[in-house]
Amino acid sequence: MGAAAQQVIGIDLGGSAIKLGRFTVSGDCLADLTVPTPQPATPAAVVSAIAVAIDQLDPHREAGAIGLGTPGPADAAGRIARVAINLAGWRDVPIADWLEDKTGRPTLVANDANCAGLGEAWLGAGRNFQDLILLTLGTGVGGAVILNGELFVGRQGTAAELGLITLNPDGPPCNSGNRGSLEQYCSVQAIQRQTGRSPAELYQQAQAGDVEAITFWQTYGRWLGAGLASLVYVLTPEAIILGGGVSAAADLFLPTVRQELEERVLPSSRQGLQVLVAELGNRAGMVGAARLALPLVHPTR
Template structure:
């Protein structure tokens, strides 16, 4: 990956952290920082905090522009954040306009899962695979598709919302207002909710840990308990894998990818997730799709969104020149 216009700033607003880094022309990241998002503070305060970190990373040296990966749904053409379930209060927020006013630089806003997908395609686990499907399993679930060497955005730039495909119509209400989305059934948040429910029923390591003062059960606790042979944790993971297999197989049937790359915090459990998922996919895929793609863990970690946003900013630089 090359950024021929010079260094720029990459920002990832997705998840519980805001990541900011200076991205050099060769794609390396330097002078980086990460701070808590604190979503309950609302858009005005979070944008101010983000601007402060951007300025800190930028310093006094000139950069060409700013690329931001933000939770969807959003309109990438206008740079407006619409109404992300994981950013409460962010309704029709003109983030691109706000940042351009603050820094006097061209800004590109991209869905965070799309940005991570592009980062993994350019320099990570998706390199050389086309079509490529990327899915992040973290606080929420998002996705991105690379098709014919380009990020597929759809007619209105809303494509890739894999987390809001329905996998259980009788499931709980998702943050988007609909029932049984993949996100509400199989995200890290869903795993944490299931852990708390299991703890309330008792007779598990999860209930023992929940009773410890100050312990808030998370997805990580579920996989730790599974590693110790806990039956309640095993049931949670089995159910989660089932929903992930349904969601992934649906998108595989649509796009026939050569590679499926999974990233996000939940995937750090490694083979505790990937081995049963590979097995369960066989149940939901049409036989003709068997062996047509490989399933891999993302390689770039927390850098995927920042790198992808910076690369997409460079790709869109002609847009700024023709619209300014």
């Protein structure tokens, strides 16, 4: 393969845009491209759009493998998109096979939150840790678990749905069928339901000294800290990384999160634990998808 073995393509498939990047095995981004997601975003239309974009991104076929993050669970082998949120007609789509047929390059697929976790672990806030968890605080609350430097997805590929753990058994109903899940207290939608305001408005109001907004963020930190305490007891990570849009307000709720963890978690389970804000922003999924593909060209990684 020569030069091809030293490059990979990472793809982050979203409901409105597809982000692609071509990376070296050491993590340098050589080129990137964003294209609109076809509407309706049927599997066939998406695969065709990705194939065209890859030809633009890598006209000389220098990349040896492809990683793809999709908005929903993949199978444990990284071959099949089992469901894709906000995309039309996605159920058990053999997306890796289809992309391999279209591009002639080995492909792996993973859930987009898992890709974001891999991205932060590779080139972002988690690069100095072997054991970490990532929470994406966005429209929903997604998660990823990295143990011993490897993505943990469980035997079915669906582990680490960290936003769906129960905080309050009598709380608001969740799309998952749960009630009072972490997502129902810490997502953008939950914040808007509770306050009638967006996280950005609440952030600006708190910065301007609005007591009600400041109090909201402290309450938010309590809920998030309580949820994280359960995860820490199970996984004892070295670091917790918080990403997604709500993490932009982290300076207003992190002190409360840290306080909750100190009060709720035995020192023996949180020794050296760091709570950090993600560094890669909306590039994390694309970066992590590239990291997903590395073993296909560089078996030691």
